[in-house]
Amino acid sequence: xxxxxxxxxxxxxxxxxxxxxxxxxxxxxxxxxxxxxxxxxxxxxxxxxxxxxxxxxxxxxxxxxxxxxxxxxxxxxxxxxxxxxxxxxxxxxxxxxxxxxxxxxxxxxxxxxxxxx
Amino acid sequence: xxxxxxxxxxxxxxxxxxxxxxxxxxxxxxxxxxxxxxxxxxxxxxxxxxxxxxxxxxxxxxxxxxxxxxxxxxxxxxxxxxxxxxxxxxxxxxxxxxxxxxxxxxxxxx
Numbered sequence: 001x002x003x004x005x006x007x008x009x010x011x012x013x014x015x016x017x018x019x020x021x022x023x024x025x026x027x028x029x030x031x032x033x034x035x036x037x038x039x040x041x042x043x044x045x046x047x048x049x050x051x052x053x054x055x056x057x058x059x060x061x062x063x064x065x066x067x068x069x070x071x072x073x074x075x076x077x078x079x080x081x082x083x084x085x086x087x088x089x090x091x092x093x094x095x096x097x098x099x100x101x102x103x104x105x106x107x108x109x110x111x112x113x114x115x116x117x
Numbered sequence: 118x119x120x121x122x123x124x125x126x127x128x129x130x131x132x133x134x135x136x137x138x139x140x141x142x143x144x145x146x147x148x149x150x151x152x153x154x155x156x157x158x159x160x161x162x163x164x165x166x167x168x169x170x171x172x173x174x175x176x177x178x179x180x181x182x183x184x185x186x187x188x189x190x191x192x193x194x195x196x197x198x199x200x201x202x203x204x205x206x207x208x209x210x211x212x213x214x215x216x217x218x219x220x221x222x223x224x225x226x227x
């Protein structure tokens with residue numbers, strides 16, 4: 001079956017532009033996570049959904065970042081008024097279970113590399 | 118807060134050499150511990166995991182033991198291959214969040 005897919009794979013934005021990054025999780029997966037990975041660093045947690053509910057958004061770095069998963073499947077991470085420090089790879093992961101220890105069997109997508117110029 | 122520290126790379130080894138990549142963690146409660154691998158041009162893949170103290174995770178010849186007394190989860194492999202060249206991330210999972218180390222790049226030369 002298909003894995004987690006993300007689009008676009010690469011995005012170049014001028015400073016101040018808004019961007020939208022899409023994640024298609026594995027069908028039937030309850031949990032969905034977004035991570036930000038700066039060059040040479042490990043992924044850092046941004047936000048977590050269980051179905052359509054955003055249960056944790058403590059990792060979003062500012063109010064310019066917004067994520068949604070309206071029907072409990074596809075998710076979109078939106079960044080408004082992009083800044084250079086937003087340049088990173090944005091990773092999406094999904095897991096079959098919802099919450100608790102079941103969430104740790106996460107399957108990662110290939111990521112979207114965002115470059116803000 | 119919770120965090121993971123792993124040895125900096127790159128690590129360069131000859132084929133069939135012994136590999137150790139050190140990882141230590143700080144966490145409240147009882148986290149689960151993981152090693153993920155990222156091959157060139159690919160996404161993160163789960164390599165192995167351990168969910169409680171003294172558990173040993175193993176996969177593809179790699180092993181790591183969850184040591185609560187030393188808060189460590191070191192990755193080992195007895196004989197590396199060129200195909201093991203990748204970036205390895207140590208991670209912990211606690212309260213619905215993953216915390217990753219900064220990654221260690223492994224280069225294996227034939």
